[in-house]
Amino acid sequence: MATAIAAEPGLTGAMTPLPFRVAEREQNTADTWTLALEPLAGEPPVIAPGQFMMVYVFGIGEVPISVSGPPLLLTVRAIGAVSTAICHAETLGIRGPLGTSWPVGCGGDAVVVAGGIGLAPLRPVVLHTLAHRDDYDRVLLLYGSRTPSELLYTRQLEDWRRAIDVEVTVDAAAQGWPGPVGFVAKLVARVELRPGRTTAFVCGPEIMMRTTIDALLARGVPPERIHVSMERHMDCGVGLCGHCQLGPTLICRDGPVYAYPDVARFMEVREL
16 A cells, blocks of 8 residues: 555655644634644745645544635634644644635625634635735625634634625624624625625535525526535545545545535535
């Protein structure tokens, strides 16, 4: 097995974690942290919005984590042994960047729809629109979370409101919550949209993505202008193991970002 991997050009490097140190660590919620990583040698990798890293905790395991900002920020929710170890590690092994990216050069109107920690892989899209604001007309961020305490990047959300339209909703409001209550797809139904000029970027739990896409289609947004991130079951990150197969595609190789028409028939099957 080792000989076969080594014989394929470039594959050995793609399978070898490089050491990075955790330079900064910010706790976003009770169980979520954002880590700023720096390479122990060399320059930080060049990462396109939407790509992911395979993150290895020495002696524990490896998981895919979306990049949440440049030069290398990872927002991680501690839900298992590996992700919990990542949140508290001082040194990590990193492979990547891997996967496809969001079509951020679309221009026109950009509508970013995120659910829960799905805002993390969409944060680079928001940052790109802010850095290239003159390239876009309207930029709209619709973000939903289960509760106010689980909202990510709360300080940044307020900063972003100065340059783009931001709407935030929660499924269950706490006392004092001043905003809307309800699923994020309901925001799509009531905001102003110019469907033919809109490119939509969607990431979150799959039920949230399905309802959001239905709402976007109902508003007249063309299917080919809707893009989703399908982040599940990835293991090797380079298309070897097949664990992330989705129909004829491998998410780690052909995704995680897809144009909606490419995965529409698979998203109809719940938790495929």
